[in-house]
Amino acid sequence: MLTVAPPDALELRSNATFEALMWALSRPGDSREMPESGLAAIAETLVDLECTVFADDPALRSEIAATGALVAEDISQVDHVFLSSLEGTEVQLATLRCGSALYPDDGATLVANVRHGVGHRVRLSGPGVDGTLELTLGISPGFWAMRAMLCAYPEGFDMLLVDGRSVIGIPRSTLVEVL
Amino acid sequence: MTLSSLTKPWAATSYGFLDASAKRELRRKMLKAIAVPGCQMPYASREVPMARGWGTGGLQVTLTLVNPTSTVKVIDQGADDGVNAASIRRFISRVSGASETWDTLAASIVQSRHRVPEEVMREDQILVLQVPNPEPLRGVEPNISIARQMHADADYGKLWLTLYEQIVRKGRIMQGAAYPSMVNGRHVMTPSPIPRWDVPKLNMAKHLTFLSAGREKRLFAVPPFTRVEPLVFSDRPYRVEDHADLTCRRSGVSGYFMNELPIDGGGSAFEVSDSNLGIKAIQQSEGAAIEVGKTWYRNGEFSA
Numbered sequence: 001m002l003t004v005a006p007p008d009a010l011e012l013r014s015n016a017t018f019e020a021l022m023w024a025l026s027r028p029g030d031s032r033e034m035p036e037s038g039l040a041a042i043a044e045t046l047v048d049l050e051c052t053v054f055a056d057d058p059a060l061r062s063e064i065a066a067t068g069a070l071v072a073e074d075i076s077q078v079d080h081v082f083l084s085s086l087e088g089t090e091v092q093l094a095t096l097r098c099g100s101a102l103y104p105d106d107g108a109t110l111v112a113n114v115r116h117g118v119g120h121r122v123r124l125s126g127p128g129v130d131g132t133l134e135l136t137l138g139i140s141p142g143f144w145a146m147r148a149m150l151c152a153y154p155e156g157f158d159m160l161l162v163d164g165r166s167v168i169g170i171p172r173s174t175l176v177e178v179l
Numbered sequence: 180m181t182l183s184s185l186t187k188p189w190a191a192t193s194y195g196f197l198d199a200s201a202k203r204e205l206r207r208k209m210l211k212a213i214a215v216p217g218c219q220m221p222y223a224s225r226e227v228p229m230a231r232g233w234g235t236g237g238l239q240v241t242l243t244l245v246n247p248t249s250t251v252k253v254i255d256q257g258a259d260d261g262v263n264a265a266s267i268r269r270f271i272s273r274v275s276g277a278s279e280t281w282d283t284l285a286a287s288i289v290q291s292r293h294r295v296p297e298e299v300m301r302e303d304q305i306l307v308l309q310v311p312n313p314e315p316l317r318g319v320e321p322n323i324s325i326a327r328q329m330h331a332d333a334d335y336g337k338l339w340l341t342l343y344e345q346i347v348r349k350g351r352i353m354q355g356a357a358y359p360s361m362v363n364g365r366h367v368m369t370p371s372p373i374p375r376w377d378v379p380k381l382n383m384a385k386h387l388t389f390l391s392a393g394r395e396k397r398l399f400a401v402p403p404f405t406r407v408e409p410l411v412f413s414d415r416p417y418r419v420e421d422h423a424d425l426t427c428r429r430s431g432v433s434g435y436f437m438n439e440l441p442i443d444g445g446g447s448a449f450e451v452s453d454s455n456l457g458i459k460a461i462q463q464s465e466g467a468a469i470e471v472g473k474t475w476y477r478n479g480e481f482s483a
Contacts, residue, residue: 004194004273004274004275004276005190005191005192005193005194006194006247006276007194007195007246007247008190008194010199011194011195011199012246014199014202014203014206015244015246016246018206018243019244021206021210022206022209022210022213022387023387025210025213025214025402026213026387026402026403027402027403045203045206046203046206046207046210047203048199048200048203048204049185049200050200050204051207066184066185067185068185100331101331101332102327102328102331104211104215104218105208105211105215105218105220105221107211107214109207109210126363127216127363127402127404127405127406128213128402128403128404128405129404130383130403130404153215153365154215154218154365154366156214158210158211158214171213171214171215172214172215173214173215173216173363
């Protein structure tokens, strides 16, 4: 008789974190709860030795390096970007990988700490949003302008915005209007 | 970094059969599939103890999603008791400890071969469709590199042409299953060989749909509230199968997708294809307190 191996702590955490990320990207603008706060849990769930990663936080960088992932300094080379803040990063992120119409999956995943519920009001529409959705995010209008320039659907990058344990997903398919 | 720091403690089996790196790869691809609805994302498609072509793609997605609190329903052409469906369901629950169910309303994950359940799926449910051929352009362009370029260019003229030719030759569109559908106005996908009856259920649905082809190593997704429009000409409206007036000979329900069974001496009898809906109807008629959920089709008419 085969007995079920119970999931270990890492698997339980990754499974729950992924579920939060999956629903966050499926329903842009909806906030989901992750089992742990911070970017490290997302890195642990998604990143391994098949990935090339940029992280601005030295502690996170060493954690990511320990997974076997290649840690790069050049944002244009990486598939996952972890930023402790989005402020003043427009110029740096303008080189973010957006894939191509042939291979949209080459577009990067941007994971960043962003305050939910404060800052600028935006209106979201597109797949996963029933009509339109308005919310407030601590992201400057300049960033959204940069994103609109880069995301020529199906090219683009996907965002996971983390505030403590909450995560909000903005995939490239979402139209963001700054109000 | 040393080799030992990359090594995990020994375990007899991985939880959910797939190892952690297989799951991480699938998770990355599933997120990208959600971000670009209907676009086929390549993935590694690991070995599972089942032959390719028997639902390995759907199984890998389900094994990635599943946890001990999940409730899994697996259907094969609408039936929960088919050998393939029963084997997959038992395998998933054995390697993950997830509960099994036949009831669409009770399931958190529904893995399906070639049908979408008749009861409306909720916003917290996930539908995993097994896909034999993920490439809608294969019939018109066997070279996958050229087909990829055609997807990149949104060049679907040849698909429209096959539909037009069917109308010219036969007077109507003959495509019965896997009806090519435009997702989010950009990528044409095959909704897996579900009947035409089921395609409208994916349009602006509340649930999340993953479609995964294990043999072909590609997966794609339809997020909630995403447009899924069957390719039709404006003067030839999309038609589903004429099953609205058929009645199930066992349960007596009518207005749902039916299986046609030949009977002695010619003619046919019909049984409802979503077998658990039939079971529920029978139990209800026998006085059991069974809840039948709201269905996508009411009196044979689609009304989401």
